[in-house]
Amino acid sequence: MRHLYLVLAMIIGLAAGVSAQSDELMLDWDPVYNTVRGTVELRGSANIPGQQWFFVEAAPYIAGADAAWTPIVSFQMAPVVDGSLGTWNTSILNDGFYQVRLHAVNSDQESLYYTLAPIAVNNDGEIINTEPVQVIGAPAAPAAFIENRLPLPVGGHVSSFDEEAQAAMNAAGLTWVKKQVQFGISDGKDLIEEAHAKGYKVLLGAKGDKNQLSADFDGYIANFAEYVAYLAELGADAIEVWNEPNIDREWPRGRINGAQYTRMLAAAYEAIKAVNPDTLVISGAPAPTGFFGDSCGFGGCDDNVFMAQMANAGAANYADCIGVHYNEGILPPTAQGGDPRSEHPTRYLLPMLRRVAWPFRNADIPMCMTEIGYLSPEGYGPLPPGFAWASTTSVTEQAAWLANALLIMSNYEEMPVELAVVWNIDFDTYDADPQAGYAIIRRDGSCPACDTIAQLQR
Numbered sequence: 001m002r003h004l005y006l007v008l009a010m011i012i013g014l015a016a017g018v019s020a021q022s023d024e025l026m027l028d029w030d031p032v033y034n035t036v037r038g039t040v041e042l043r044g045s046a047n048i049p050g051q052q053w054f055f056v057e058a059a060p061y062i063a064g065a066d067a068a069w070t071p072i073v074s075f076q077m078a079p080v081v082d083g084s085l086g087t088w089n090t091s092i093l094n095d096g097f098y099q100v101r102l103h104a105v106n107s108d109q110e111s112l113y114y115t116l117a118p119i120a121v122n123n124d125g126e127i128i129n130t131e132p133v134q135v136i137g138a139p140a141a142p143a144a145f146i147e148n149r150l151p152l153p154v155g156g157h158v159s160s161f162d163e164e165a166q167a168a169m170n171a172a173g174l175t176w177v178k179k180q181v182q183f184g185i186s187d188g189k190d191l192i193e194e195a196h197a198k199g200y201k202v203l204l205g206a207k208g209d210k211n212q213l214s215a216d217f218d219g220y221i222a223n224f225a226e227y228v229a230y231l232a233e234l235g236a237d238a239i240e241v242w243n244e245p246n247i248d249r250e251w252p253r254g255r256i257n258g259a260q261y262t263r264m265l266a267a268a269y270e271a272i273k274a275v276n277p278d279t280l281v282i283s284g285a286p287a288p289t290g291f292f293g294d295s296c297g298f299g300g301c302d303d304n305v306f307m308a309q310m311a312n313a314g315a316a317n318y319a320d321c322i323g324v325h326y327n328e329g330i331l332p333p334t335a336q337g338g339d340p341r342s343e344h345p346t347r348y349l350l351p352m353l354r355r356v357a358w359p360f361r362n363a364d365i366p367m368c369m370t371e372i373g374y375l376s377p378e379g380y381g382p383l384p385p386g387f388a389w390a391s392t393t394s395v396t397e398q399a400a401w402l403a404n405a406l407l408i409m410s411n412y413e414e415m416p417v418e419l420a421v422v423w424n425i426d427f428d429t430y431d432a433d434p435q436a437g438y439a440i441i442r443r444d445g446s447c448p449a450c451d452t453i454a455q456l457q458r
Contacts, residue, residue: 034129034133035119035120035121035122035127035129036088036090036119036120036121036122037090037121037122037123037125038089038090038091038123039087039088039089039090040087040088040090041084041087041088042056042073042084042085042086042087042088043082043083043084043085044080044082044083044085044102045079045080045081045082045083046076046079046080046085046102046104047079047080047081048104048106048112049106049233049275049276050106050107050108050233051079051104051105051106051107052077052105052106052107052109053075053076053077053104053105054075054076054079054080054085054102054103054104054105055071055073055074055075055076055103056071056072056073056085056086056088056100056101056102056103057069057070057071057072057073057100057101057103058070058072058088058093058098058099058100058101058119059098059099059101060096060097060098060099061096061097061098061099061117061118061119062097067099069101070093072088072089072092072100073085073086073087073088074086085102088100090121090123091123093121094121095121095122095123095124095126095127096120096121096127097117097118097119097120097121097127097129098117098118098119098120098121099115099116099117099118099119099136100115100116100117100119101113101114101115101116101137102114102115113137113138114135114137114138115135115136115137115138116133116134116135116136117133117134117136118131118133119133144199145175145199145200145201146175146199146200147175148173148175149173149457149458150173150174150175150406150410150453150456150457150458151406151407151410151411151456151458152406152409152410152417152418152419152420153175153176153201153418153419153420154172154173154174154175154176154406154419154420154421154422154453155174155175155176155177155178155200155201155203155419155420155421155422156168156169156172156174156176156177156178156421156422156424156425156440157178157179157180157371157421157422157423157424157425158177158178158179158424158425158426159424159425159426159427159428160426161177161179161191161194161195162426164426164441164445165425165426165441166198168425168426168440168441168447168450169200169425171447171450171451171454172422172440172447172449172450172451172453172454173453173454173456173457174200174422174453175199175200175201176200176201176202176203176237176238176419176421177191177195177200177201177202177203178202178203178204178205178370178421179191179202179203179204179205180204180205180206180207180243181204181205181206181207181231182206182207182208182209183206183207183208183209183223183224183227184208184209184227187227187230187231187234188202188204188231188234188236189234191204192204192234192235192236196235201237201238202235202236202237202238203236203237203238203239203240203280203282203370203419203421204231204236204238204239204240205239205240205243205370206224206227206228206231206239206240206241206242206268207242207243207250207284208220208224208227208242210248210250210251210252211252213251213252213255214252214253214254214255217252217255221263221264221267222267224264224267224268225264225267225268225270225271226271228241228268228271228272229268229271229272229274229275231272232271232272232275232276232279233275233276235276236276236279237278237279237280238279238280238281238282238321238368238419239268239272239279239280239281239282240282240283240284240285240323240368240370241264241265241268241269241281241282241283241284241319242261242264242284243284243285244284244285244286244287244325245261245264245284245286245306246258246261246286246287246289246300246301246302246303246306247286247287247289247299247300247301248298248299248300249287250287251300253298253299254298256296256299256300256301256306257296257301257306257309258301258305258306258307258308258309258310258311258312258313258315259309259310259312259313261284261306261310262309262310262313262314262315262318263313265281265283265284265310265315265318265319266314266317266318268281268318269281269318269319270318280320280321280368280419281318281319281320281321282319282320282321282322282323282368282370282419283310283315283318283319283321283322283323284323285323285324285325285370285371286301286303286306286307286324286325287300287303287325288303288325288326288327288328288346288352289302289303289346290302290342290344290345290346292305303346303355304345304355304358304359307322307355307356307359307360308359310359311359311360311363312359316360316363316364316365319365320365321365321366321367321368321418321419322356322360322365322366322367322368322415323367323368323370324352324353324356324367324368324369324370325369325370325371325372325423326346326349326352326369326371326372326373326405327371327372327373327374327375327423327438328346328347328389329347329348329349329374329401330347330374330389330390330392330393331347331348332397332400332401332404333348333349333350333401333404333405333408334350334404334408335348336348336350336351341389349405349408349409350408353367353409353412353414353415353417354414356415357414357415360415361414361415365415366415366416366417366418367415367416367417367418368417368418368419368420368421369409369417369419369420369421370419370421371421371423372402372405372406372420372421372422372423373402373422373423373424373438374390374393374397374398374401374402374438375387375390375393375398375434375437375438376390376393376394376395376397376398376437376438377390377391377393377434377437378393378394378395378442379395379442379443379444380430380434380436380437380443381430383434383437384431384432384433384434386432387434387437390437395442395448396448398440398448398449399440399448399449399451399452400452402422402440402449402452402453403449403452403453403455403456405420406420406453406456407456422440422449422453423438424438424439424440425439425440425441426439426441427439
């Protein structure tokens, strides 16, 4: 009996015909010039994420002709890893040259193929095969990830991953792209596909509906865990589990507590790792605030209290990285005092880093700054009352402070910073929530922060 070895262990494509990791595909045909006859055992793996079924099919190998595929191994539901895919009775086909493909279908009803040719079927002994068997069809390898040359990996939060945003990120040396997705509304498939094709890694900030969470807390957590597992299955390189769960704008009143949030984090972590162990799980960064007086109220908790509750509930066991935000600075990132608003730690970068490091001081876990930005109204006009504290920050200061903040975080030793994400790249809303004022692409199309960050490259 001749043996045909096929291996199809693929990262799922995001649409029909998209990519899988080339180093996860393997073909072994021995001997190279051999023919097959009688019953042939087909061995290998069919184990794509979300796999529904697979089968093996064959078609005549005729240059320039459309293939007429015929199943040669029946449909199978269970994945196979380095095992038997079934047997091929070659006697049902006329002698000649064929192409053979392993055909796997995922939960989105997308087909992925791995094809070999030419295979010579030679039951009558009259065919001489002089061509080597080759892989003639396989999911294409994605572009290699961009090499990071900054002092730490840095990404950008985008509104639109268009050419302008990509040009700014390339100029600055950013290697990650972040976008927020919402359970039941969006999943980031298109972003993952495009970003990976361009060499960027993808962080999805996953959130949901606080009202639905309130109505059925346990049930919603279970469903949300399935959702983030699906994001990991799609190929997200990192997932931040929820957004600012310490305030009632994002989390249901009456349940705002780090331990309650950790229940969601634990379920999400287990679900993500079950489908893609390589996906980085980041805990949802709390909103930096001193509004609740180092305590919790009905409408929320101060971030330090919330993180202490998370730590006590074992959050470090259910995350690869502790998420943190810093977005209210009006002084250089080296400053640790002198803010005219107050001396609260969330006003300053270094005290903010210590605020995260302290509750997790006994856990061997890094932090991820999933949102760092400086607000400047320059080029837009007066800020709304709730943001007037940044009215004198210039674009030049924004650019210099962002670069310096990245350098400081790369050298922070109390709790290493594994990833930093600039908030933001290209948002254009400037109203009650002046997101465009944080954008490093300014209203006139310039990007001073791109230049200052790029100067940090090695």
